[in-house]
Amino acid sequence: MKHLVIGATGNIGARVAQRLIVSGARPSVFVRSAKRAKALFGNHVDIHTGDLENPGPALDTALLGVDGVFLVTDGPDLAKRDRAVSFAASRAGVRHLVKLSTLDVRTGIGTGPWHARGEDAVRESGVAFTFIHAAGFMSNALSWSESIRRAGVLRSSTGGGKIAFIHPDDVAAVATVSLTTRDYDGQSLVVTGPESLSYGEMAATIGRAIGKSVGFEEISDRQAHAGTVQWAGAGPYVDALVDIWRAVREGRLDTVTDGVKWVTGREPIPFGQWAAENAVSFQ
Numbered sequence: 684m685k686h687l688v689i690g691a692t693g694n695i696g697a698r699v700a701q702r703l704i705v706s707g708a709r710p711s712v713f714v715r716s717a718k719r720a721k722a723l724f725g726n727h728v729d730i731h732t733g734d735l736e737n738p739g740p741a742l743d744t745a746l747l748g749v750d751g752v753f754l755v756t757d758g759p760d761l762a763k764r765d766r767a768v769s770f771a772a773s774r775a776g777v778r779h780l781v782k783l784s785t786l787d788v789r790t791g792i793g794t795g796p797w798h799a800r801g802e803d804a805v806r807e808s809g810v811a812f813t814f815i816h817a818a819g820f821m822s823n824a825l826s827w828s829e830s831i832r833r834a835g836v837l838r839s840s841t842g843g844g845k846i847a848f849i850h851p852d853d854v855a856a857v858a859t860v861s862l863t864t865r866d867y868d869g870q871s872l873v874v875t876g877p878e879s880l881s882y883g884e885m886a887a888t889i890g891r892a893i894g895k896s897v898g899f900e901e902i903s904d905r906q907a908h909a910g911t912v913q914w915a916g917a918g919p920y921v922d923a924l925v926d927i928w929r930a931v932r933e934g935r936l937d938t939v940t941d942g943v944k945w946v947t948g949r950e951p952i953p954f955g956q957w958a959a960e961n962a963v964s965f966q
């Protein structure tokens with residue numbers, strides 16, 4: 684079986700490619716930077732260079748002889764890239780496409796509508812698919828690192844609301860099983876971490892991991908927006924984040940599923956383990 688990973692230099696795609704390599708496979712990757720792919724995977728992958736904004740023949744070449752595609756796309760217009768990849772995959776005779784999507788497709792919050800349109804495009808292509816409806820990633824907590832390092836505090840507009848962040852390794856594990864077994868064709872897999880936690884509880888967990896007290900300070904939506912614009916720039920992405928944080932505060936994203944256990948056979952990784960693995964980022 685030959686697999687192509689699109690988004691292989693990113694948080695989840697790199698983990699999927701690594702899992703395929705560890706299993707003894709030699710995946711292909713479609714990347715904007717061959718240098719970055721080489722640094723990550725050495726000579727263990729077949730590298731195809733191209734840009735999904737203007738894929739041209741590079742994408743068709745990358746899809747030749749491929750059985751399954753793992754697809755990561757992002758941004759308000761991600762459906763355009765989902766359409767380009769899934770239709771090219773269908774033309775190339777690819778048998779299965781696994782798309783990293785979001786739990787918010789079900790709620791319509793934040794990036795949910797972007798991915799809903801992407802899923803529609805994949806369905807229209809006719810290629811067999813699995814959608815990963817993932818909860819927020821634990822790695823989002825890295826955006827708190829500067830404030831925790833400098834001031835020992837996490838500032839957020841999420842109030843006492845809870846969310847069950849998922850470890851990126853669990854997202855990758857579920858994606859890899861779906862890609863390599865075909866057991867989940869036609870399904871949307873809802874995957875979350877093991878427990879819902881408030882941001883205050885996550886701050887305290889990071890504090891335990893670094894051996895220092897880390898506080899939680901509630902801020903308004905307006906303050907959250909202004910603070911996030913400083914590092915992400917104004918635009919629909921920041922609006923989506925503020926939308927998500929409001930939904931957390933209002934208890935609309937407090938969902939825990941057994942999706943990870945159902946697909947991988949093991950319990951999802953707790954936030955405390957993620958915090959211990961990433962303690963150095965907060966010190």
Ligand SMILES: NC(=O)c1ccc[n+]([C@@H]2O[C@H](COP(=O)([O-])OP(=O)(O)OC[C@H]3O[C@@H](n4cnc5c(N)ncnc54)[C@H](OP(=O)(O)O)[C@@H]3O)[C@@H](O)[C@H]2O)c1
Binds near residue numbers: 692716755756
């Ligand atoms: N963060 C969350 O809490 C969360 C929760 C649920 C779902 N999601 C979804 O997860 C996805 C993000 O996954 P991630 O964290 O793994 O993303 P990431 O780390 O930002 O990686 C994105 C990947 O896509 C590649 N890429 C971007 N534009 C490209 C283009 N035009 N052509 C080819 N490749 C391109 C990037 O390549 P370069 O290295 O060249 O930049 C990189 O490999 C999004 O769809 C998001 O909505 C996120």
